[in-house]
Amino acid sequence: MDSFAIFPADSLPFYGKTSVMRSIKLISSLLLFICSTSLFAQKKTTVPVKEEPKDVLTSSLFNGLQFRSVGPAITSGRIADIAVNPKNYSEYYVAAAAGGVWKTTNAGITYSPVFDGEGSFSIGCLAIDPTNTNVVWVGSGENNNQRVVGYGDGLYKSEDAGKSWKNVGLKNSEHIGRIAIDPTNSDIVYVAAYGPVWNSGGDRGIYKTTDGGKTWNKVLNVSEHTGFNEVMLDPRHPNIVYAAAHQRQRKVFTYIGGGPESALYKSTDGGATWNKMMSGLPGGDLGRIGLNYSPANPDILYAVVEATEGKGGVFKSTDRGASWEKQGGYTSSGNYY
Numbered sequence: 001m002d003s004f005a006i007f008p009a010d011s012l013p014f015y016g017k018t019s020v021m022r023s024i025k026l027i028s029s030l031l032l033f034i035c036s037t038s039l040f041a042q043k044k045t046t047v048p049v050k051e052e053p054k055d056v057l058t059s060s061l062f063n064g065l066q067f068r069s070v071g072p073a074i075t076s077g078r079i080a081d082i083a084v085n086p087k088n089y090s091e092y093y094v095a096a097a098a099g100g101v102w103k104t105t106n107a108g109i110t111y112s113p114v115f116d117g118e119g120s121f122s123i124g125c126l127a128i129d130p131t132n133t134n135v136v137w138v139g140s141g142e143n144n145n146q147r148v149v150g151y152g153d154g155l156y157k158s159e160d161a162g163k164s165w166k167n168v169g170l171k172n173s174e175h176i177g178r179i180a181i182d183p184t185n186s187d188i189v190y191v192a193a194y195g196p197v198w199n200s201g202g203d204r205g206i207y208k209t210t211d212g213g214k215t216w217n218k219v220l221n222v223s224e225h226t227g228f229n230e231v232m233l234d235p236r237h238p239n240i241v242y243a244a245a246h247q248r249q250r251k252v253f254t255y256i257g258g259g260p261e262s263a264l265y266k267s268t269d270g271g272a273t274w275n276k277m278m279s280g281l282p283g284g285d286l287g288r289i290g291l292n293y294s295p296a297n298p299d300i301l302y303a304v305v306e307a308t309e310g311k312g313g314v315f316k317s318t319d320r321g322a323s324w325e326k327q328g329g330y331t332s333s334g335n336y337y
Contacts, residue, residue: 080144081124088133120150123152125179130183134159136162137181141176143178155191174203178231190206191216195227206243219267223261229246230290232292240266241266245264245289247260259285265277287312301320
């Protein structure tokens, strides 16, 4: 070993050189193994530092954004009704199907909302008491039946020209078609309650009050599926009452817009008894019927009738509904399928 240590490697015999080279390789391999094992152990035992999640929803992210209206598609929706003060034509009220009640006192130059604080934004009809024009009636829940229909919470009454309102009943009607006030007695009012459109039941039929809305009596009922969209009085003889029944119901997949229970009715005793007035009108299933009288001659009535097989149209009666004659084939409907 001593001679091996003092002689250079190139002076050793051949077998000596071979041993030295093997030893060097062995030592090198051992050193490499030890270093790599040490490094592997260090990497394996190193625990990465967990970073706290950053809040990406910072105020600076939204500084450039502003709120915008995304609906309803038509602000305030359809105009459902207009009631003009019979003693002052510059003053009238406008019912918006999805926008409350508006009032003008300057013939429409400006309008003010008068119903924003009440329980319903959807309005179906209006009526001004012809005797006391400070008394205004509002039927909530628009009187149409399309998918985007707003429902209401009954009937409202104002005794101070729209400054304040009181809910006076029929809260389960959801949709009210028309209001008729006795021109000789302000306490007598008739209401055409349409009833819910998405299901049966509720407050539907012709209702009458004789105490200014404190109590209500259903004077005409057809069924849980049929409500009323029209009611009107003969202005000369307010005990003569006309009404239009409409059988309808909306489903998610379609709209059932008519049936055998749609019809016109007449009472000559203030709603105590009723008779159908269908002579000359189409037979079979009928849809919605619009009804009104001629202000010049209330004996003349007009009806716009939806019917199957193209039988609908505009009909006229000259004998207070005893018989009808078709005037044309035009029909109109506010219902979207």
